[in-house]
Amino acid sequence: MRTTITSVQLARFVSHGYLRMDAVVPDEMNQEALDLLPKGLPDVPYGTPVANAYPEGSFPRRLVELPAVAGALRALVGPDPHVDHHAVHVREPHEGHAQPLHGDAIIDVRPDAFDVQLMYYPQRVSPDMGGTLVVPGSHLRRTNESDTGRYQNLRGQTRLVCPAGTVLLLHHGIWHGGRRNDSDLPRYMFKIRFNPTTPQVRLWDTADMADPAVAAELSRYFPWYEQATARLEIYNRVLLWRALTGDPSFDVEHWVTRVTNRPADRSHA
């Protein structure tokens, strides 16, 4: 599977921490999922190759082989990722509470690798159905799981409302949570976490690497960032972009270059 993800789209993933693809799963598969997911799916052992985790023809295999999904996964985690684990998440109608804001698993500060979490929504999610809360640009913050639970709302947060068949692909560190479902319907989401097995360097269509929109995406400020910390967010994005491109000279507004400038000691004797 070749990828159609461009450098600008990849830069958007690095700034936001996720890619969103609306209604990329066809209706017949969504209907199949709504029959399948309430019954649950058998677990797979941690770290199983996709082909072993999901037999050909199975629903998850067909989901990850949809061209839009497969192409985006190829760009983010490479050709042969392993399935870390999967889970069916349900927000029950009128359950009365939301999940605390959290990052999945444990604190994970790898500077040159990341896992991707696929979140698939088989039904239309309306504003009152408790669509996932996602905080754009939170993925590089060094926090552990639900220690962020005190934060109820952040400016610029995304309360997911989407058509059926929508897929999100998220960096492992993104702050998110299932919101309170105030509707009469259960709200389903199927999640698969992928581990890369190859270095995540230039896995996308790099033809537009020099497009000014790349730097513009990496320079993006989000409304919830504090004034000073926003600059550190861009500094850390530059480091991630350098790792993903293999280009140690890339910078945005001289943020990294300036503070790493250490002129060699030269004797004038």
Added chain:
Amino acid sequence: MTLRQQVLVLYLSTSALDSHVVGWSRYDGTGNSQPTTGDSDEPPYPDGVAALRDGWRLIQASQLLPPQVGAEYGTSFLKHEFFFEKLA
């Protein structure tokens, strides 16, 4: 009548109380409301001083701590956290 505490937490853009709100949380000891994660997109006040003007009492502000040596560029929790209360 027993007075109960309502708590408002504002996260501000800088360490100044009159800087703008970037995040907010509420807890209601009266039981009259059930604030929770992701329940609003607009903050209750534009900045910390606006909360004071509306009768909230500031009870705690986060300290200004220098970054740990070697971790100056790391980002983590929101730095500028202000706790307010009202008794109702």
